[in-house]
Amino acid sequence: MATSLEAVPAIRRKLEYVVEAIDIKKYYKMGKIIVKALDGISFNVKRGEYVSIMGPSGSGKTTLFNMIGGLDKPTSGKVYIEGVDIAMLDAYELAWLRANTIGYIFQTFNLIPVLTALENVMLPMIFVGTPYDQAIEKAKKLLEMVGLGKFIHHKPGELSGGQQQRVAAARALANDPALILADEPTGNLDLQTGLHLINLLKKINTEKKVTVVTATHDLKMVDVSDRIIWIRDGRIEKIELRREIKAEAGEEV
Amino acid sequence: MAEEKKEKTVLPFNEALYMVVRSIKQRFGRILIVIIAITASIAYMVSLDLLSPILASSIPKEGVGIYTFLLDVTAFIVAATGTMNSLLIMIAERYHEIGTMKSFGARDIHIFELLVLETIILTIIGGFLGYIIGLGIGYGLGGTGDPGYLFGKAMLIAVIIGFISSSYPAYQAARMSPVEALRYEV
Ligand SMILES: Nc1ncnc2c1ncn2[C@@H]1O[C@H](COP(=O)(O)OP(=O)(O)OP(=O)(O)O)[C@@H](O)[C@H]1O
Ligand SMILES: [Mg+2]
Numbered sequence: 001m002a003t004s005l006e007a008v009p010a011i012r013r014k015l016e017y018v019v020e021a022i023d024i025k026k027y028y029k030m031g032k033i034i035v036k037a038l039d040g041i042s043f044n045v046k047r048g049e050y051v052s053i054m055g056p057s058g059s060g061k062t063t064l065f066n067m068i069g070g071l072d073k074p075t076s077g078k079v080y081i082e083g084v085d086i087a088m089l090d091a092y093e094l095a096w097l098r099a100n101t102i103g104y105i106f107q108t109f110n111l112i113p114v115l116t117a118l119e120n121v122m123l124p125m126i127f128v129g130t131p132y133d134q135a136i137e138k139a140k141k142l143l144e145m146v147g148l149g150k151f152i153h154h155k156p157g158e159l160s161g162g163q164q165q166r167v168a169a170a171r172a173l174a175n176d177p178a179l180i181l182a183d184e185p186t187g188n189l190d191l192q193t194g195l196h197l198i199n200l201l202k203k204i205n206t207e208k209k210v211t212v213v214t215a216t217h218d219l220k221m222v223d224v225s226d227r228i229i230w231i232r233d234g235r236i237e238k239i240e241l242r243r244e245i246k247a248e249a250g251e252e253v
Numbered sequence: 254m255a256e257e258k259k260e261k262t263v264l265p266f267n268e269a270l271y272m273v274v275r276s277i278k279q280r281f282g283r284i285l286i287v288i289i290a291i292t293a294s295i296a297y298m299v300s301l302d303l304l305s306p307i308l309a310s311s312i313p314k315e316g317v318g319i320y321t322f323l324l325d326v327t328a329f330i331v332a333a334t335g336t337m338n339s340l341l342i343m344i345a346e347r348y349h350e351i352g353t354m355k356s357f358g359a360r361d362i363h364i365f366e367l368l369v370l371e372t373i374i375l376t377i378i379g380g381f382l383g384y385i386i387g388l389g390i391g392y393g394l395g396g397t398g399d400p401g402y403l404f405g406k407a408m409l410i411a412v413i414i415g416f417i418s419s420s421y422p423a424y425q426a427a428r429m430s431p432v433e434a435l436r437y438e439v
Contacts, residue, residue, distance in 0.1 A: 066432050069356070071356055071430070071431045071432045071435075072430060072431075072432040091360060091361065092260070092261055092262075092360065093260070095261075095262045095355075095358050095359070095360045096260050096261065096262055096358065098355070098356055098357065098358050098431075099262050099357055099358025100358075104356050104357070106353075106435070108349075110349065110350075110352075110353040110435070111353075112272075112350055112353065112354070113279075113350070114272070114275045114276045114278075114279045114280070115272070115275065123354070123357055124357040124358055126263075126264065126265070126268050127262040127263065127264065127357060127358035127359060127363075128262060128263075128358060129262075129263050171357070174357075
């Protein structure tokens, strides 16, 4: 029997932070060469914050996304999600964390192709044992919220990229996560559709009070982010608040 | 609240079955090859079972049992290896999907269940078709035997083949970390 996360106070930390990353390193061995995808990254994300991780291709954004999402393990360093050291979790607890605490959005949408939009959104709820009727109701509401009320019975293949990504956003919200993690959510969308999605993420952030962390090189994301963490070669280059960037650009705050 | 009791992610059987049936329906073209492999082998087995008394008329009576058994073993091996081969490809094509499910709470066992269940349904379909075809051929050529017994045997072997041939590819896919599975380019 897996122990409840609540039952392990020893590994709980300050709950003002949804994410705490402490000196994360991720090294890959490629034959004789060691690739330092992440080389000592530390930062915190406060509850309700919208944080963007920006950096050029190959800077380590996806690797970092995987570490703070509990999808992969760092070579060294610690990741706390909601105060829980995720390295301490067993397979059951990790699956529970992925299902409940984090909602993921991927660049390639990653919807299950044989399931309808509605069923895709229901899937994370099924995994946590939500009764069927309740799951349907909630999935419908979420799809309406992302503007897809008319497309609930469409399969991913019958939806545009922008629509698929909105289904993915609804799915990410299925179990009321504390944190939405999005890796290049606009990477496969055109400018206008991308803007739509960014606004949707912002709306989720402000209205549903969900913390959002995106890894992206889409500069459109700057406008909605509270903070931008710039990384390069696996290290933090600088952390900027949006006001600072706006000030630099000579805009009104 | 029953929160403490619900800390394990689950995949109820009816949900798994629903997903599997949807998957089979929609990927029928690609999946047909698995069914054909089983159909052919079971047809081969059933027809030879019916015909073995005739085919083995030149060998001593005690030999007939052994002869039939050896034919069954061949049919079994052909079906199992053929099915596993198609499954390795079919499952590799779904790594992305598997990674996605895992990132939304699916555990290894759920992935394993889904893949094995899907295969067993396919081999049951193939086993049934093979049984009908094998019966037609066997009786058509003047063979004799108990159709009820052969039905049971055909279905049992189909299920066993489904389980054995899917276990390894499903196990491999199930234990991948979400990142490994998601990284996989098809
Ligand atoms: N599994 C792996 N094995 C070896 N090297 C890897 C692996 N994953 C990532 N890397 C390397 O780590 C570095 C960071 O990769 P990552 O995918 O995190 O970059 P990124 O910032 O997301 O880039 P992009 O904007 O192109 O998506 C790269 O040099 C990459 O080649
Ligand atoms: Mg990336």
